[in-house]
Amino acid sequence: MKKIYLIEDDPKIAGLLKDYLEKYEYNVSIVTEFEHILEEFMEIEPHLILLDINLPRYDGFYWCRKIRSVSNCPIIFISARDSGMDQVMAIENGGDDYITKPFNFDVVQAKIKGIMRRIYGEYASSKQADLLEVAGFSLYLTAMEAMFQERKALLTKNEFILLKAFMDNINQVLSRTYLLEMLWDDEQFVDDNTLSVNITRLRKKLEDIGIEQSIQTVRGAGYKMINTWSEQQ
Template structure:
């Protein structure tokens, strides 16, 4: 049975959603402790999260980042904030869809079913897991994990995508334009600084597993992975 986690501080709406979704055979939990959203997520291990933007203390964007750093499970925002930038931010932080309030419950169910099919059902990838490696440095794009020897660090989707592109194209320089194309379908919505922020995070993840100065910025050209006397190989790609 697929498990759905609702993170909505309007208790009446959360309960109505819970009851409606349960009618379709799903197991549902509605979070009431909004200081422990990520802890509850880890304990419950849902197959999909319905997440509001406006929440006590930390907003939905914050919790989306926390969840996405540890899991690839579908995240659907449900929010009264219908602005274009709110929706863009949600998608950039790792959400899979965005529903604006007020909404029809049938739409929510349809989107839940669609995301579950893509993640776990007939539309889910059936290919053998991809592994990109060089000696003891291994990237698992689907798991969002990077390992070197006994050290492992978790990645966001965007961090994993950046590393995959850099590793596959090593030792060539990768242009900013190519990275933006890989990360976002529509570059017009992307602030130039967004790529800089993600690249900084990738550098920190490399440092966590013992690789300092692993990415070099080539002014006017882009970025390249720095690894002396080495060659990255793609396995099962």
């Protein structure tokens, strides 16, 4: 049964959507803590997200970026904001589709079915939707695990966020400011020392599975990841 994470602050709309979609055998989880959406997402591990824009404290664009920093899970925005700019921002922030309120439940279900079929079903590519791979080095986005030559490293949330950023930008320098913003979760204070500690731990875990000296310090600029493992295969 496919899981859907519904991030909607109107309890009536959320309840109606949940009841409707569960008739089509989806397992729907409604957000419970709007300040811990990323944590709930990681715990639920949904196949798809329905995301409103107007939310308490932080808007849907913010949470879309946060989720995109750790996952490629498909995201459909559902919002009463119907301007073209809102739809453009939704896509630019990582959304896959946009539905305007008031909506037809059949349209919502059809869009969900289409995306599910494309990502996980008959139209899915042979590459796993939750797998990021660079030259035989794999990062499993849902499980937060790195694997190389059948050796596996389990990552903390911060280690995972950093490694995904490096793998998405292989051979590119990422500034300390950029990486600190990636780690910032609005609950825990993040400073230069926090970043340094997590970089050190990530390097050690990569060395343990055979990925050596791949994360390099660029003095005065930040860090970059280079492919040092291809020659080891």
